[in-house]
């Protein structure tokens with residue numbers, strides 16, 4: 253009996269060790285020579301594409317737009333290389349100071365944001381506009397009362413819309429992660445008006461001329477907003493350098509050049525036929541390679557997360573199973589049970605965000621964070637699968653091993669666990685397939701997986717249809733292939749079933 | 752060699768073994784008979800602690816195995832068990848079933864373990880099944896392999912719990928044949944069985960159990976031709 257306790261303590265130690273290694277792989281911080289940046293010599297900039305012309309995915313697949321060009325010029329003046337990270341808008345402020353050095357995303361200075369970050373001097377004056385369907389006669393704030401409004405989550409438009417909802421409780425507000433979806437819903441009649449900044453509003457109006465129109469916020473009584481760069485609180489050296497760079501850019505004409513290049517220029521062409529849409533979604537600028545890279549990233553995360561899940565899940569299952577042979581709860585079975593309960597009782601997307609913003613907040617490696625978060629999540633499900641697999645092994649197998657003189661741990665390892673894993677193989681493969689689909693939320697941690705790529709391309713082309721359907725087809729084909737392989741595997745197992 | 756003192760076993764409120772006292776000498780062949788539910792299996796399983804006795808003591812070679820301080824795994828290496836349902840390791844080949852314990856528990860080299868396993872397999876006529884999996888064998892073959900698996904550990908005692916009762920009648924003979932051969936080797940054997948002819952042939956002592964107690968114990972011809980208690984008489988009248 254002693255050796256079996258020792259074995260399970262050993263399992264416990266392994267479990268803790270794996271967790272610690274995962275969590276601390278992240279924990280280093282580096283220093284630049286002049287400015288303290290997250291990565292020495294590099295200015296890591298957070299942005300959120302889907303807000304043209306300030307930020308969108310350019311033809312080369314990388315973030316582009318006024319803000320991106322502007323911050324690159326700022327970086328040049330600071331002597332820092334600029335690395336742009338694309339993420340959800342409402343994650344930007346929380347990322348400043350831990351995942352990114354600064355954020356630039358057409359972000360308006362507000363008191364609420366000022367509590368979390370410092371702002372540079374404003375670099376752009378913006379006014380909020382309202383996008384409505386062509387022919388709509390919404391022209392005053394009263395018209396918006398009681399209507400269905402849309403805004404991008406966390407934007408100034410969102411704040412204005414909140415005020416309208418507060419003033420009139422009949423008003424419905426829908427928030428979106430990206431504008432193209434909101435515009436799509438406006439055209440489809442699902443929302444009546446979108447509140448957003450002037451320049452993107454005009455861009456959308458031009459792209460969908462004849463379908464929607466942009467109305468100046470003056471008519472609704474909106475005030476002028478100031479865009480500024482968000483910086484960590486108290487970053488004096490960095491902020492004065494950035495302010496100086498902004499002033500310099502305005503004085504030497506660089507600022508005007510960028511304005512002309514991005515804001516006063518004509519927006520992208522809209523493709524009309526489905527073939528045009530397909531060409532622009534997949535072929536133009538080799539966009540197919542973005543899907544391919546996205547798919548590879550999706551598979552990579554799912555694969556490594558599955559490995560983490562199987563190792564930790566097996567340990568959890570062995571911990572849980574101690575309850576069955578002791579006939580009552582043990583410390584190990586309780587720990588494992590609580591862990592499984594918590595993981596299964598909370599949304600995966602929250603687990604991912606908690607891992608990214610809290611537990612591994614010093615890690616800049618989104619892939620690592622995603623692998624850890626999905627791995628730890630999958631472990632809970634794997635544990636239940638393997639536990640069922642162990643319980644399905646005839647108890648005579650354990651008795652035969654024990655009566656031969658093997659310890660419980662040895663019997664588990666040489667005799668019961670191999671059979672349990674074989675029993676569990678089909679459900680484990682199913683778990684992998686659902687894991688593959690669940691990774692579609694990694695856009696939250698600034699990763700361009702297949703889903704995020706589809707989103708980026710739909711913002712870049714203003715045509716969500718082909719990219720979204722295309723990504724769905726890619727997922728479907730990959731999963732279909734995996735399911736077919738699983739079927740073959742199951743038939744093999746059944747044929748060689750050795751019981 | 753084995754001595755049982757005041758052994759009691761409860762399953763919850765169910766009193767299954769009632770004050771069992773018994774001595775088994777080195778090399779003795781003991782057969783246990785008795786009606787279903789009388790506690791035969793439980794008694795056998797208590798001897799190698801597959802069931803933990805509620806109270807009482809069991810000594811093996813002078814060592815008290817019921818004392819938690821003693822390593823039960825070491826003791827079981829010398830006191831194997833053969834089960835009614837064979838319980839061959841389903842994920843191992845026949846050869847690996849036999850060599851696993853010697854290799855892992857006695858650090859015997861793979862070559863040596865396999866050589867000895869093949870010799871044992873030849874003795875039971877199953878050398879051609881060395882690489883088969885248990886699912887590919889008949890019940891009689893499985894049970895012969897299970898016996899060989901025990902023998903490979905060179906145990907001092909083998910416990911048999913109804914080794915032939917899950918077999919088709921035509922396979923009973925081949926297993927009993929192997930056990931008869933074993934009984935000539937000086938091994939201590941304790942066997943629960945309903946095969947009275949076999950008991951008569953090999954047993955030094957027959958124990959008759961009923962309702963958790965040892966009711967009668969004697970040489971086989973005494974038990975079968977001269978039963979003393981009424982319970983044994985009625986049991987024998989039913990099965991013979």
Ligand SMILES: Nc1ncnc2c1ncn2[C@@H]1O[C@H](COP(=O)(O)OP(=O)(O)OP(=O)(O)O)[C@@H](O)[C@H]1O
Pocket residue numbers: 762765767785786787788789790791792793794
């Ligand atoms: N694990 C257990 N939990 C509860 N009761 C049990 C357990 N094992 C056996 N029993 C009960 O203990 C009693 C004795 O069982 P045991 O298996 O020892 O009988 P047996 O003499 O071997 O009978 P059979 O000839 O049917 O195998 C039976 O009433 C049985 O129901």
Ligand SMILES: [Mg+2]
Pocket residue numbers: 791792793912913
């Ligand atoms: Mg029995």
